[in-house]
Amino acid sequence: MAYQAPVRDYQFLFENVFKTDQYSNLKGFADADSATVMAIMEEAAKFTEEVVHPINITGDKEGCVLNADKTVTAPKGYKEAYKALTEAGWTALSGDPQYGGQGLPHFVNTAFSEMLSGASSAFGMYPGLTEGAISALTAGGTQEQKDLYLPKLISGEWSGTMNLTEPHCGTDLSLLRTKAVPNGDGSYRITGQKIWISAGEHDFTSNICHLVLARLEGAPAGVKGISLFLVPKFIPDADGNPGERNKLECAGLEHKMGIHGNSTCVMMYDEAKGFLLGQENEGLKIMFYMMNNARFGVGLQGLAIGHAALVAANQFAKDRLQGRALTGPKNPTGPADSILVHPDVRRMLLESRALIEGGRAFLTWVSLLSDLAKVAEDEAGREKASDSVSLLIPVIKAYLTEKGLKVTQDAMQVHGGSGFTEHFPASQYMRDVRITLIYEGTNGVQALDLVGRKLPSKGGRALQAFLAEIDAYIAAEEAGSIVPAYIKALKDTKAKLFDGTMWLMQNGMGNPDAAAAGSMDYLHLFGLTCTAYMWARMAKEAQAEVSAGSTDPFFDTKLKVGRVFLERILPDADAHLIKMKAGSEGLMELADDQF
Known part of the structure; x- marks a missing residue:
């Protein structure tokens, strides 16, 4: 079933909800006026629907192949699609113009990335990992390193990876064993094994730049003794072209549940030449730029797969004839009604859409x-925005992937038995989306990060600003609102979030288990508050268009979908608050040997 890119929805968000033209005086935004951005979106839809989506199912069926010489061959069509991607300049959308990028704002690239990942999640991971490498290199590279690597990474001529995990060492990077030894010429010898390295080896870029966490001899124990190294597959020669083959290889491919088209590699480094990024023992600080980029990208991936699964489910529901409506036949000339007449099918599709x-x-x-x-324009504005992004990254990653899984699961249910077969796309979407709740820090880790690090960071400055923004919006809209139900719902949900925050402050500091036990429910409560805020803003703009006489069915549809959010999704906030307040006793009282 065909993928449909959400172009109209992005137009509404850019032009009506966030009014991005108001930022035209800011760097990068001058070239991102509405007309230009929507022209880009139309081309993005055409590219992802016509070039990328056709390789999605075949990539899943074929997977990647590890050859005898330790090279990896990607599925048929991937190399050609990647070439088309780079030739059209898609990898350079938000790249720094100093290094050949187009310099467009991140929000433009986000929309394209959702379309790319929705069209083929496994394919979209290749340029996605490179974006993360670019962010780390930009943050920690020397000028010479930036001049050499960034133009090729931004153009897509070279690609990038991130190497954190080791067989004995996943989330707890303090156990990391990969070692680095100085060569005496500014380079280092990197030795160790890394696992689960997405896009670690493939056949469609002339070089792959691995960002590898390693420990120098004599470095402090734990995470304070970790450094970050750039380890290219081919060491650049004097002209900056791929030269000598480095001493690294793909020792194996993981046989995964999903995302088969992406090469997930076991990487071996045997005194490979690497180059330090940033300062010694400060590698994790730089890697977090890449990890935050990746966590945002995984949240996007969960949403994108959910959208693709919903598109398929909508198409299936319209075509599938089964039974009759309880209120009488709606397709009297046919043998049965479409399953869209059944309220429970509509529940799944509309909750998913909301x-x-x-x-x-x-x-x-x-x-x-x-x-x-x-x-x-000013430092205060930059600081507030930066604080907000840091606070919301774990929510984006965990909440959107949890909901992406739910949407994909319901899409499979709508397909019925057909969804459990490989004749329809539902099963692939289900297999592909499941990893998003795990990699780049499991969702449980994201919840702990939100509660344990992000809330108290800088004296709670980011949280206070977030709550103040919600309060200010409610105060401005409450009197005479054209969508009062949404404002009341936002106010009530924000109050529950505040209640949960106070409970954490009163109970979590003295009992860390209590904070940890409630962290996932708190994160969901945070995610619901954010989406309630978004729906209030969307409903206001849609209602304004309807009230002004617009006959575009998009706006009326938006309001009807929003009603489903208010009535059938937002009530979950009460359950999450009750569960987090239950504390940790019920979870911790069972002895280990009772499991």
Whole structure:
């Protein structure tokens, strides 16, 4: 079934909800006027629907192949699609113009990235990992390193990876064993094994730049003794072209549940030549730029797969004839009605749509904040936006992937038995989306990060600013609102979030288990508050268009979907608050040997 890119929804978000033209005086935004951005979106839809989506199912069936010489061959069509991607300049959308990028704001690239990942999640991971490498190199590279690597990474001529995990060492990087030894000429010898390295080896770029965490001899124990190294597959020669083959290889491919078209590699480094990024023992600090980029990208991936699954489910529901409506036949000349007549099928499709459209607005909002964190007019504006992005990254990653899984699961249910077969796309979407809740820090880790690090950071400055923004919006809209139900719902949900925050402050500091036990429910409560804020803003703009006499069915449809969010999704906030307040006793009282 055909993929449909959400172009109209992005137009509404850019032009009506966030009014991105208001930022035209800021760096990068001058070339991102509405007309230009929508022309880009139309081309993005055409590219992802016509070039990328056709390789999605075949890539899943074929997977990647590890050859005898330790090279990897990607599925048929991937190399050609990647070439088309780079030739059209898609990898350079938000790249720094100093290094050949187009310099467009991040929110434009976010929209394209959702389309790319929705069309083929496994394919979209290749340029996605490179974006993360670019962010780390930009943050920690020397000018010479930037001049050499960034133009080729931004153009897509070279690609990038991130190497953190080792067989004995996943989330706890303090156990990392990969070692680095100085060569005496400014380079280092890197030795060790890394696992689960997405896009670690493939056949469609002339070089792959691995960003590898390693420990120098004599470095402090734990995470304070970790450094970050750039280890290219081919060491650049004097002209900056791929030269000598480095001493690294793909020792194996993981046989995964999903995302078969992406090469997930076991990487071996045997005194490979690497180059330090930033200062010794400060590698994790730089890697977090890449990890935050990746966590945002995984949240996007969960949403994108959910959207693709919903598109397929909608198409299936319209075509599938089964039974009759309880209120009488709706297709009297046919043998049966479509399953769209059944309220429970509509429940699944409409709840899914409310989650996806609210999540897309949330994603767009945070991507716009990341732009303002760099180019807002004053330091206070940049600081506030940066604080907000840092606070919301774990919510984006965990909440959107949890909801992406729910949407994909319901899409499979709509397909019925057909969804459990490989004749329809539902099963692939289900297999592909499941990893998003795990990699780049499991969702449980994201919840702990939110509660344990992000809330108290800088004296709670980011949280206070977030709550103040919600309060200010409610105060401005409450009197005479054209969508009062949404404002009341936002006010009530924010109050529950505040209640949960106070409970954490009163109970979590004295009992860390209590904070940890409630962290996931708190994160969901935070995500619901963010999406309630987004739906209030979307409903206001849609209602304004309807009230002004617009006959575009998009706006009326948006309001009807929003009603589903208010009535059938937002009530979950009560359950999450009750569960987090239950504390940790019920979870911790069972002895280990009772499991």
